[in-house]
Amino acid sequence: MRKLLLILLIMALPLPVFAVHDIKFISEINVGRPLFVAVDEEGRIYTTQKDGTIRVLSRDGETLFTLGGAVKGKEPIIKKPVGIDLYENKIFVTDDALGKVVIFSKDGEYLDSFGKKGSGPKEFKKPRGIFVYNGVIYVADKGNDRVQVFGPNGVYMGSIGVEGEQDMLLEDPTDVVVDHNGLIYAVDNDNRNVKIFDHTGKFLKSIAGITEPYSIALDRDGIYISDAAKHNINK
Secondary structure (H helix, E strand, O other), rough: EEEOOOOOOOOOOOOOOOHHHHHOOOOOOOOOOEEEEEEOOOOHHHHHHHHEEEEEEEOOOEEEEEOOOOOOOOOOOOOOOOEEEOOOOOEEEEEEEOOEEEEEEEEEEEEEEEEEEOOOOOEEEEEEEEEEOOEEEEEEEEEOOOOEEEOOOOOOEEOOOOOHHHHHHOOEEEEEEEEOOOOEEEEEEEOOOEEEEEEOOOEEEEEEEOOOOOEEEEEEEEEEEOOOOEEEEOO
16 A cells, blocks of 8 residues: 555554555654645655645654755755655655645655646646556646646646546546556546556546545555545445
8 A cells, every 4th residue: 555645554464465444544744734745665654745745754654754844045945745656766745835746765855846837738727646657657637637647857748537437437536556467547636536547548437425525545454535525444
């Protein structure tokens, strides 16, 4: 499981597939006021915060370092980080204020960024969740009703959820993930479902039944969708 809107850290899942009633509370960690969360293989926790920073913690909840914050006389690298994902020792973050994807090393060194505010290709309006699969970057572009797709170097490759009948279109997508088969799952907040597309962006089907879906995570055991209205996570 790579990310959740809410802090669901199931660090000790057994290998066999388990049923929903076997999910048990383990513990909780104070991580401030998080928006999105990612966890690396060592159990370190990466969170975007409502105060405009990125906080990195140990698996025990100790703050290791913080990215962001105002720097006198300098333009900030990030202003309002929202979505976050980890891939090949890099941190990928969407910034709502700047309309960008910002990339750091896992040690917090700034590496690169791309994008700007707007509605054209490689432009963002309310970017939210981000997911990196085999080097390809997927961004839920909420304000533009689409998921944008980029190559590893930030080159625009296309958009998902912008063509077809009404039930194929995305409206206010807030998160996106890709499974091991290359299927793309986009949280369609306005339509209250999760839409599934193939690797070419062709619409396949929807998952309904969530009052206000917001964030999604995949594990070998299933799909986890947070419900912002009911304050719970559905498997």
